[in-house]
Amino acid sequence: xxxxxxxxxxxxxxxxxxxxxxxxxxxxxxxxxxxxxxxxxxxxxxxxxxxxxxxxxxxxxxxxxxxxxxxxxxxxxxxxxxxxxxxxxxxxxxxxxxxxxxxxxxxxxxxxxxxxxxxxxxxxxxxxxxxxxxxxxxxxxxxxxxxxxxxxxxxxxxxxxxxxxxxxxxxxxxxxxxxxxxxxxxxxxxxxxxxxxxxxxxxxxxxxxxxxxxxxxxxxxxxxxxxxxxxxxxxxxxxxxxxxxxxxxxxxxxxxxxxxxxxxxxxxxxxxxxxxxxxxxxxxxxxxxxxxxxxxxxxxx
Numbered sequence: 001x002x003x004x005x006x007x008x009x010x011x012x013x014x015x016x017x018x019x020x021x022x023x024x025x026x027x028x029x030x031x032x033x034x035x036x037x038x039x040x041x042x043x044x045x046x047x048x049x050x051x052x053x054x055x056x057x058x059x060x061x062x063x064x065x066x067x068x069x070x071x072x073x074x075x076x077x078x079x080x081x082x083x084x085x086x087x088x089x090x091x092x093x094x095x096x097x098x099x100x101x102x103x104x105x106x107x108x109x110x111x112x113x114x115x116x117x118x119x120x121x122x123x124x125x126x127x128x129x130x131x132x133x134x135x136x137x138x139x140x141x142x143x144x145x146x147x148x149x150x151x152x153x154x155x156x157x158x159x160x161x162x163x164x165x166x167x168x169x170x171x172x173x174x175x176x177x178x179x180x181x182x183x184x185x186x187x188x189x190x191x192x193x194x195x196x197x198x199x200x201x202x203x204x205x206x207x208x209x210x211x212x213x214x215x216x217x218x219x220x221x222x223x224x225x226x227x228x229x230x231x232x233x234x235x236x237x238x239x240x241x242x243x244x245x246x247x248x249x250x251x252x253x254x255x256x257x258x259x260x261x262x263x264x265x266x267x268x269x270x271x272x273x274x275x276x277x278x279x280x281x282x283x284x285x286x287x288x289x290x291x292x293x294x295x296x297x298x299x300x301x
Contacts, residue, residue: 044086045077045118046139048158056284061161062135071122072160076139078113084141086111087232091136092128093170094225094241094275096234100124108232131168134276135160136227140268143297149205151294157270159290161278170276174223174241181252187218190271191296196252206299207267209259217251217271218293219244225275230257230300231265241275259300269295 048059050072055061064070078084088109090099098105101123113119125135141154181196191203196214207213217226223243228235235257242251259265271293280286 042081043079043153044139044141044156045075045079046137046156046158047075048137048160049073049075055163055282056280058280058284058286059160060279060286061163063163065165067125067127067164071124073120073122074137075118075120076111076113077116077118078141079116080141081115083112083114086113086142087140089138089140089229089232089234090123091134091138091227091234092125093133094136094227094272096227096229097126099126128162128164130165131163131170132276132278133162133164133170134225134272135162136270136272138227138229138268138270140266149297151268151297154297155268155270155294157272157292159272159292172241172275174243175239177219177242177244177247177251180242182247182249183252184247184249187220187249189296190215190217190269190293192216192255192267192298198250200296203296205297206301207257208301209257211256213255213257215253215255215269215295217242217253218249219251219271220248220273220291221246222273223275224271224273226253227270227272229266229268230259231261257300265300267295267298267300 050059050062050070053062053064053070055063062070062072074088076086076088078086088111090097090108096107098107101109101121109121111119137158139156143149143154183196183198185198189200189203191200192207192213192215193202193204194213195202197216204213219242221244223241225241226237228237244251257267273291274288277290278287279290
């Protein structure tokens, strides 16, 4: 059983008697996570669109000259039989940013969405430098945490390449995976533990602040970038970008969280493969799909 996002294919595997399908829809450029039990389908659908500035119909690359004229639309569908509350977060080049919504700057949005309802909202971005950027929207659905919680059922991400004026790839510094403890193995679930391990049975769903833990990150011979959230705010990691040219397995990332909020908070980590690399060419041909992994759902006490 693998929890690494396989965007190129339709993957079905058992999870507690359900079937989990992960779909990339190129027509609508949306991620869809769904579970099927008999004829009932549940999950989240997240789309990011701008017809005027999209390089192709894939909606994977947006080319802009003036950010003031760029008002992309987000579509989110609550494909659950109950009303759900969602938090939306926004990142430019793997840093959380405030967006413009309703003539106000918001670092995150909270939405209540009815059963099987879709909401659409237009946002504005702050001014950005010329060149290529990765823009990411993450949607997280409020839910109870337990040991069987599937992170892909309640969290979803949408990455878009934004090119302003001319396409120049940013130079970023990353630490080589060999500088971390690492294990050659079949990459699987990302999870936290008290000691470096590849055994998911040793995962910790509830962790204490100011105590040392390990983030066991699956990787498959590609560079990746990390986004870590505590509550509604991004927390800084010592090494956000990891270089990996040949390891298929796990990188064991030391972790110590200081919860300054004072109440228990959800801790979420996304690992995005191939930062700042194009997903398509000018003809709309897909160059390579970029996978991502999500940490098992964790509560920091």
